[in-house]
Amino acid sequence: MAMQSSEGIQIYQKNPFYWMYDGKPVLLIGGSMEDNLFQIEDLKAHLELLQSVGGNYVRCTMSARDEHNAKPFTRDAEGLFELDSPNPDYWKRLDDLLRYASKLKIVVQIEVWATYDFYWGEKAWADNPFNPKLNSTYTMEASGLPDTIDHPAQSSPNPFFLSVPALNDNQLLLNYQKRFVNKLMEVSLPYDNVLYCIDNETTVNFEWGKYWSAYLHQLAQQHGKNIYVTEMWDSWDPTESNVEGAIVQAPELNDWYREYFDPALHETAKFTFSLHDTTSYQFLDVSNHNAQKGEVHYLTGLWAREAVARSEKIRPINNVKIYGGDRDKLWSGNHQDGRERFWRNVFAGHAAVRFHRQPSGIALTEEAQHQIKSLRMLTDQQEVFTLEPSTDLLSARENNEAYCLANEDKSTLIVYFPAKGSVHVNAREGTYELTGMDISVSKWRETETLELPGTVDNPLSESYAVVLKKK
Template identity: 40%
Template sequence: MRSRGWASQSCLRFGLAGCAREPRAGLASPRRGGVSAGRGWTAVLAGVLWAGVAWLPGLASDDAIQPWKENPRYWQYRGRPVMLLGGSKDDNLFQIPDLREHLDEMAAGGANYIRNTMSDRPDKGFEVYPFLRLEGGKYDLEQWNDEYWRRFQNLLQWTAERGIIVQIEVWDRFDYSRDNWEPHPYNPKNNVNYDYAESGFAEHYPDHPGANKQPFFFTTPAQRNNRTVFPYQKRFVEKLLSYSLQYDHVLYCMDNETSGEEAWGRFWAEFIRDRAKAKGKTVYLTEMWDAWDLKAPQHRRTLDHPELYGFADISQNNHNKGDVHWENFLWVWKYVAPRPRPLNSVKIYGADTGRYGTDRDGVERFWRLILAGAASARFHRPDSGLGLSEKAKAAIHAARMAESRVPFWDLQPRQDLLSEREENEAFAAANPAKGCIVYFPNGGRILLDLTAGPGNLRLEWIDIQKGGLAKADSLAGGKKVPLEPPGEWHWAAVLTPAAGAGL
């Protein structure tokens, strides 16, 4: 079927990305202005955009992390739109001994986004629990381990100094089952505060936490109203907030890939929201559901409630590959169009060392997401992700290079511009006034529809494997043109108007 030209497709089909009114300069983009081709789209969308903002749970001060006022599919920080990209070597990053050096490494490579689970399981020997261990070896849940909280404070301070956004996960189900449950302070045999009968806990939880058999996640008043354990959980979250609410660069996710009851995560989201409000602050919250299928009913618990959940995390989609990965994300992107908000991806799986795909899969997922309209993209830690490896650094650097030519928040996904394409061969995002980016996972050749963009265009080829510019050329628009990368592996073609030209 004949594909349509760039300007012929209504912005309303996909929502807002790439069609919002002229943005202020972004953190990584010096480009401003545009040509008349985009002005009509702006007028049509003005009301839609601000209607979307009205659905958000509140507006923070301009300096705080929050959905961008001019296009709430993306974040703004310190008053400017910002694309969140990252990769790190661990999840509970505040626990690592070389945190400051690792943050410096991120910042130097263009990463500005981390995941920080509050996890305390002793995986590597340097982790500590949040509770005080008494001389007899047991823990007192009413006394804190100052070292745990000192580490958390350091993470918040050092990330703020470097402009790195922190996405906290309050609870991680893997801390409370199987081998991790045995030494945990919440296990009654390890504390002086309650026994098994009082708490409702069992001595062992051998099943995968996805079975959701751990009563730890059923304690809230709307669930089993466990008056023995719940006060300690509440006290922990209050302590966490006593640190995090001092800062404006923190996002909150309730759980790690949960399959729990809706009431559990909702309670903690409302609790955090209300505590922040009492401090005169607006914070942005989400839940991360376990289902790989983003159409699953679990995800509606977040997607259908923008009044509470100001963004969504769709990381579990990163178990999928190829066109399925792209299309599943776009389903959510379109689903939230009436009430647009950021779609984050704090865990991108895929590494030769792991079980959830290869190194290639990790880089592909990263690049598909940023062209499909994700507000964040972060490589998962090894061994299930690329972390901050050299391949991850190159992919991030390449993305920043592309962003400096055409900011991602100015684009929208436009697969309709591609023809003679095989499955997973190429992915496109474009804006008729600003430019176009086409990602090739492994070389290939497609036709790109430039019939609506007469004039000369600048074509730059970014080598994603090396994280650098490989080749630049000019291209005549006004027709369908063949596009073929200089080689195999990962490539991004960036097309921008030549001086005085439009797309």
């Protein structure tokens, strides 16, 4: 295993809204075909493809609910799982992912508890080794766990997520949960390219994530390591209705979700909790705000950035899931939504963006490859680490027409157009070099000069970006 160096993933101290890697500030950009990436075939080729187009960020839920997935435990002669016996194949797959990614300088964001492995569905709790009817380690009575769960996570929590001392204090169950986490950390701690997230879009009590964050840090400290942990709340609107027009979940969802959805759970699971708990959470993930669309999406992302700026501790904001693909549901949107969200998050000052898997995202398709490559080309041309969200510098602007990043004296700017448009750029007065990029094909256009303040156009019918630098 590769051992961690001091050059691993860290918060960039000169601008802690961003990460640094190998001692240099870095924007994390990604897309991948699966959430539990360590379980796929041709893993190495997939990571090499991502790296070849400028990507350096993937998601890894510890999920085992898909067909042909390795399970985390071995089975006895009767086919029952033995929670005292880790499955070498499962853990080798994780080690392979981290090792390949480390060689390619790709950061892996691990989600410790794959939420939807623990609820309804034939491939979820009904097939989960922690289910007492599937293992020889404990019974329903001893573990306090049901053998059947016929509701989604948004209805009520599986008692699995109540085991910690501040909640049910279920020491027998907690012991086996710790064994799983111990093995996870044994495999992952030697690597310097790992970020940790407790859950996938959870609605459980705060105490669950708080406990596991402390436990992860304790294990890391025992090995002389410094790690970064977050929680991902199931909240479409991290602003708590502070942005007009932001969608909340319950009213607009389909009938089955409305039937099961419990708004009270979401009232206790807000982004703002992670915002104020700087001990538990060293960075923030607002992935579910990517259910918002258009200008409102930008404003919710910007609100998150400004809330962090006002908080006790500035930290990076990640988006490990950006929706927008073939499903075109209310929450996922279509391809255009996905592409726009990817870019708007960067222009809202976020540190990491990754396309979600298909069909709810565009994954690492050819379309995604061009978006990733173009964003990397753009931010190689002009680093974002000295820039701030500055869309207020654009006037004569329609909703969702253009977005801007700029440095403090307004002599360097980047403008992004989701589609055809024209805006007045209120930059520092003078002559500027303008270099435009056709995002859909990852190509620069010839540099030209213009006087600013003045008008900047998108000459294309598709998305476009420009770098403006004062001569």
